[in-house]
Amino acid sequence: MSRVAIVTGGGTGIGRATALALHRDGCRLVIAGRRVEPLEEVQAEVGEADCAMLAGDIRETEVADALVDVALDRFGRIDVLVNNAGGQFMAPAEDITPNGWRAVRRLNLDAPWYLTQQVAKRWMISNGGGRIVSVVLCPTRGIPGMVHSSAARAGTEAVARVLSVEWGKYDIGVVCVAPGWIETEGMKQYGDDLAELAKLVPMQRLGSAEEVADTIAFLASPKARYITGQTIVIDGGIDNTHTSAPGITA
Numbered sequence: 001m002s003r004v005a006i007v008t009g010g011g012t013g014i015g016r017a018t019a020l021a022l023h024r025d026g027c028r029l030v031i032a033g034r035r036v037e038p039l040e041e042v043q044a045e046v047g048e049a050d051c052a053m054l055a056g057d058i059r060e061t062e063v064a065d066a067l068v069d070v071a072l073d074r075f076g077r078i079d080v081l082v083n084n085a086g087g088q089f090m091a092p093a094e095d096i097t098p099n100g101w102r103a104v105r106r107l108n109l110d111a112p113w114y115l116t117q118q119v120a121k122r123w124m125i126s127n128g129g130g131r132i133v134s135v136v137l138c139p140t141r142g143i144p145g146m147v148h149s150s151a152a153r154a155g156t157e158a159v160a161r162v163l164s165v166e167w168g169k170y171d172i173g174v175v176c177v178a179p180g181w182i183e184t185e186g187m188k189q190y191g192d193d194l195a196e197l198a199k200l201v202p203m204q205r206l207g208s209a210e211e212v213a214d215t216i217a218f219l220a221s222p223k224a225r226y227i228t229g230q231t232i233v234i235d236g237g238i239d240n241t242h243t244s245a246p247g248i249t250a
């Protein structure tokens with residue numbers, strides 16, 4: 001029986017590439033995102049028989065609940081959850097308002113936590129386990145302008161470590177990936193000179209969404225079944241330098 005994967009933020013960038021990589025590896029898909037058009041494009045590429053979609057704001061619990069409903073109603077199981085949806089604005093720490101902090105926290109910590117909890121409660125715990133992969137920021141770097149997102153995603157990483165202990169007995173693996181500078185449309189919106197950023201990376205290039213997706217697909221597969229509670233950094237070696245330039249992943 002084919003595995004079933006939920007991918008949030010599945011219409012663009014890393015999420016799109018991940019959805020396609022998981023389908024290549026035999027998964028049927030449920031993809032979510034705010035905009036209908038990118039989701040429809042992925043669905044058309046995969047085929048409606050193997051791909052359901054839901055447009056909405058994943059920060060809202062009713063949207064997360066509906067996403068689980070779609071997966072179970074359409075395909076009858078959930079084997080993989082990829083918490084990819086996220087985002088932030090860049091700002092000096094002293095300029096971030098309580099509302100700004102709250103908005104980034106809700107998207108990068110509260111939303112993946114709630115969806116993870118519901119997927120586990122409604123399927124994985126009582127049906128033989130599964131794999132949960134969350135996209136975070138590199139946990140060992142201080143990234144100027146990103147204190148809100150760094151704090152929120154560090155929380156998601158901590159959640160993964162705790163759940164790997166609590167849910168190991170259910171054969172649920174919970175891991176994170178931390179992409180570095182990945183060449184996507186989302187990264188381009190920050191206005192950085194990508195060619196100059198590439199010079200700061202030991203491998204002398206930016207990463208691709210497909211490289212991150214292939215790592216996620218491996219971690220979501222039975223081949224990685226004994227890996228849990230870990231964060232895999234995908235950054236061409238930048239974490240081993242002293243560079244403090246922006247580290248956008250979206």
